Amino acid sequence: QQQVKQSPQSLIVQKGGISIINCAYENTAFDYFPWYQQFPGKGPALLIAIRPDVSEKKEGRFTISFNKSAKQFSLHIMDSQPGDSATYFCAASMDFLGGATNKLIFGTGTLLAVQP
Amino acid sequence: EPEVTQTPSHQVTQMGQEVILRCVPISNHLYFYWYRQILGQKVEFLVSFYNNEISEKSEIFDDQFSVERPDGSNFTLKIRSTKLEDSAMYFCASSVGLGLNTEAFFGQGTRLTVV
Numbered sequence: 001q002q003q004v005k006q007s008p009q010s011l012i013v014q015k016g017g018i019s020i021i022n023c024a025y026e027n028t029a030f031d032y033f034p035w036y037q038q039f040p041g042k043g044p045a046l047l048i049a050i051r052p053d054v055s056e057k058k059e060g061r062f063t064i065s066f067n068k069s070a071k072q073f074s075l076h077i078m079d080s081q082p083g084d085s086a087t088y089f090c091a092a093s094m095d096f097l098g099g100a101t102n103k104l105i106f107g108t109g110t111l112l113a114v115q116p
Numbered sequence: 117e118p119e120v121t122q123t124p125s126h127q128v129t130q131m132g133q134e135v136i137l138r139c140v141p142i143s144n145h146l147y148f149y150w151y152r153q154i155l156g157q158k159v160e161f162l163v164s165f166y167n168n169e170i171s172e173k174s175e176i177f178d179d180q181f182s183v184e185r186p187d188g189s190n191f192t193l194k195i196r197s198t199k200l201e202d203s204a205m206y207f208c209a210s211s212v213g214l215g216l217n218t219e220a221f222f223g224q225g226t227r228l229t230v231v
Contacts, residue, residue, distance in 0.1 A: 032218050034218075034219070036159075036222075041224070041225075042224050042225075043120075043207050043209075043222035043223050043224045043225050044159060044207070044222045045222065046219055046220070046221070049218075049219070089158065089159060093218065102147065102164070102211065102218050102220070103149065103161040103164055103172055103174075104151075104159075104161060104220060105161070106158045106159040106160070107158065108157070108158045109157075109158055
């Protein structure tokens with residue numbers, strides 16, 4: 001129930017294309033869903049995050065779509081660029097009010113390669 | 117921009133030796149975390165720390181692991197007797213609060229190699 005399932009494992013997209021990465025969760029107590037971007041040799045960096053009270057959040061070329069009933073959320077990268085090539089992790093956590101400590105449960109990661 | 121800093125960037129140690137990984141969280145943050153990432157795998161939660169005590173730990177965080185905030189700025193992870201399977205990238209993270217202030221900032225990690 002603590003797992004977050006992520007797909008695909010790897011993704012190749014042409015420059016200018018749309019990259020889509022999907023995640024699914026089971027625990028309905030999760031109420032914070034961030035996406036992290038990780039470049040080789042670096043720590044994960046927060047890209048964008050959403051809470052379940054909205055179905056979509058957009059920041060620049062990055063959009064999270066959230067489907068509460070299906071317990072799924074996805075990251076869309078519009079106009080993908082070679083500089084977007086990185087590993088992307090979805091994650092989930094529970095609000096402290098639920099007794100948790102905001103630990104992040106990460107998905108397995110998606111290695112994105114954007115070809116020029 | 118404030119950042120979480122970790123030292124060393126790479127640590128090689130012999131099996132059975134003790135290692136201490138060090139982190140300096142962002143100065144006004146109150147919640148501290150250690151995560152690890154075995155090569156090619158997902159990032160896994162180890163422990164969270166608040167108000168000078170462990171608030172939550174995972175199954176991975178057994179008696180061989182300990183954390184400490186020895187002064188007002190450092191946050192350390194100690195592995196008492198390292199095993200080969202402890203080889204991983206260890207990330208420190210911090211957040212200013214919980215709930216709506218949830219964003220966790222990660223350091224760039226310490227690569228621990230146990231030989």
